Amino acid sequence: MNAPHMNQQNTATATATVSVIGLGQMGSALADAFLAAGHPTTVFNRTQAKADALVARGAVRAATVAEAVEASGLVVVCVLDYAAARELLAPVAASLRGRVLVNLTSGSPEQARAEAEWAAAHGVGHLDGGIMTTPPGIGDSANMILYAGSPALLAEHRATLEVLGDPVDLGPDAGLASLYDAGLLGLMWSVFGGWLHATALAGADGVAAKDFTALANRWLKTVSWFLSTYAEQIDAGEYPGSDATIDVQVATIGHLIEAGAARGIDGRLPRLHLELMREAAAAGHGGDSYARLIETFRGK
Structure with missing residues (x-):
């Protein structure tokens, strides 16, 4: 574990540095929540213009994925799918070594477990997450963000991650956040469907x-x-x-x-x-x- 990473991890929680890779609606909301809580935040997106509003609020724009990774000990990725995440991160695996990767990209339990294995093989701390809200709900402690992977890593970074929402620890199986996410979304759609049918009936x-x-x-x-x-x-x-x-x-x-x-x-x-x-x-x-x-x- 390199010395800069150790220094970052020992930084007071209120000023812990964070990097966010992927600035779609959800990724931008994540970065904005870190900024609002006072965390120095580095951001990267392939379309650089998507970082403009965040940079105006104090974020540091990274020109490359490697630059974003090297800026922080805690790296949060939120992109379209696991294939996109691997495409971005595989070339910078050496830079990720000794850091903690929090993957908040949606996918299947099998994909999450495969990513955890990839991270472990490259000496990268890894947490997989399931975001149980839409972008406007990020930053509200009433909303859950599910985490699976090392409970020790989650405990270490809980104070930083809780600015996004209530961190729920599902234990060491890296696939459980994605599994719960899929099941809870299925429940949501079933409730929505039943409610819409009933509302149409009464209406x-x-x-x-x-x-x-x-x-x-x-x-x-x-x-x-x-x-x-x-x-x-x-x-x-x-x-x-x-x-x-x-x-x-x-x-x-x-x-x-x-x-x-x-x-x-x-x-x-x-x-x-x-x-x-x-x-x-x-x-x-x-x-x-x-x-x-x-x-x-x-x-x-």
Whole structure:
């Protein structure tokens, strides 16, 4: 580990130097948050003009990736995909040695693990991250940024990284941040889809979206209780239908489909749920809870 890196790591947290590679909307938001927190920040982007606004706010523009890497002990990369990240970083692997690379690029768990192996082979400290917000949410501690990799590295740099959002440590498996990211985004899209379908249904009778959503948000608190209950059932592999059985929910969802059809609302989403529930019931699980459907997703 070279002496300049050691000096940078021993710098007071409030002034720890950071380099950000990739200045799309998200990368620019990351760099801006570091600047706002008082961290000397070096930035690089292939299109140099994308750094102009950040430089005007105090960032240092790097002419090359190597220059950006050599400026800081903590290097954050946020680009289109892992292939783009490797293309940028592979030529400067020697300069990265002894530094800490935080990859906030989106990708698969397999890609994240491969990048961690590449980093380890080149003597580079590595954390993989999943950003659970959009660019305007960067800097808000209410929003999570998931990290996987060395817990010791995350602990060492937590005070710096927490200016981006709440750092959530998922442990040493470098693929877990990407895995959680994919799963949580899937949950988000499912919630969005259900909410849009329901809002269209209520809106067909003149209910304003904001009025319906006020109750929907309250209902989601109850739904979160169901999730916690069902999670315990899933981990135990037992699905008692003590709250509501699949058979009861098959009958209930029929009302939703009928109401939607009467109003010209696309019913593909609730029909998918009905199909899954009917398959479970036909297999003899109609008396189980809705959590039983995880076995269908597992292909069992």
